[in-house]
Amino acid sequence: MTVTDDQQVLDRLSTLRQHQQEGRRSPHKPLLVLLALGRLAVTGSSALPWSEAEERLADLLQDFGPTSKTSRAQSAAYPFTRLRADGVWTLDQNVPMDTVGPLREGVTGRLEASLEAALRDRPELLGTVARGLAESHFPGTVAPDVLVAVGLDPDLLQGRLTGAAPGARRRSGAWPARVIEAWDRQCAFCGFDGAAGGAVVGIEAAHVRWFTLGGPDDLDNGLALCSLHHKLFDRGMLGLDDDLGVVVSRRFSARTPQGQAVYDMHGRRLRPRPGTPPPAERHVAWHRQQVFQDAALAG
Structure with a gap:
């Protein structure tokens, strides 16, 4: 046609x-x-x-x-x-x-x-x-x-598209702030808690299961992550195991001490504050199957 x-x-x-x-x-x-x-x-x-x-x-x-x-x-x-x-x-x-x-x-x-x-x-x-x-x-x-x-x-x-597709899901404008607050305004992986005055800097709300692939705007599908670890999580260089421990992909590599600090997160358990729901098992499983790259580092 x-x-x-x-x-x-x-x-x-x-x-x-x-x-x-x-x-x-x-x-x-x-x-x-x-x-x-x-x-x-x-x-x-x-x-x-x-x-x-x-x-x-x-x-x-x-x-x-x-x-x-x-x-x-x-x-x-x-x-x-x-x-x-x-x-x-x-x-x-x-x-x-x-x-x-x-x-x-x-x-x-x-x-x-x-x-x-x-x-x-x-x-x-x-x-x-x-x-x-x-x-x-x-x-x-x-x-x-x-x-x-x-x-x-x-x-x-x-830029942005001039109009959303008919029936397209709409993101919740309140969800990012709720997630960041639920995780004590700090990165769930490394603890970074930068702020400028009363506003967080470099802390973002991350979907475990991507919104574009059906992930809900629920607290148990969210993590507060610093910009770096949000990127690495969405690129499949970081993930979570069944016990909510951080895992690092074998595909990730770094030469400097700053980059190699990512290796040190391997095995670190998430510690949500009381009352904050941890990522749901079904969302973690989706991320492991659909996003996490290769296999985790040994040990």
Whole structure:
């Protein structure tokens, strides 16, 4: 179907079919579209040879997707071949779904022609689409990193979509303050409690199960975290075990004493103040399965 206006472009690219069940993350197609948008913004063409996509898309899925036992090449082949069914992606050869071998014969994918033309001619529309995809599939701590990784400007996130999708959930404006107060206005992981006068500085309310993936604005789905540990928690470098102890991913590394201080948090138990509900087991399990990267450090 040929697109003729901005709303059709937004509709086509915001309704990608994804395999999502019970909060399971599936960012494969959005990451491929974002990668193509990055190429289009830089080169004027969204054409993406499999010889490049096999590595770049696999890297994106490893860095920003849930941990998977599927091979890197196979993980990248899923969206590269399946996005055709959404009517927004084409391949220059007719290859089977999910099969890596034929892709290595020199296959190139790209956004559907009318979509690519509309996005190339209207850079502001490209930015709106990229912003919408990043905000819909990743929390605010991670979305800028995703845009940088695909070659787009993270300042795109300073704008906002003109209207929310019909039926979209609305965040609670009171929830962040309630969470921060419940955790004594300090980081639940490291204890940082910076303030400027009477206002906290660098302390943020973090969803354990992401709001974008069905996480509720409940106290048992929230942690007060400093900006650094909020970022590391949402990137899957930090997590929680069944006993609410902090765990550090084997993928995290640091060379300086300041960075290596993160290692020292491994095994540290959360100590919510009396009356503050700890993160619910179901939300912790979701984070462990869908966000935490690789495995925890030994010991």
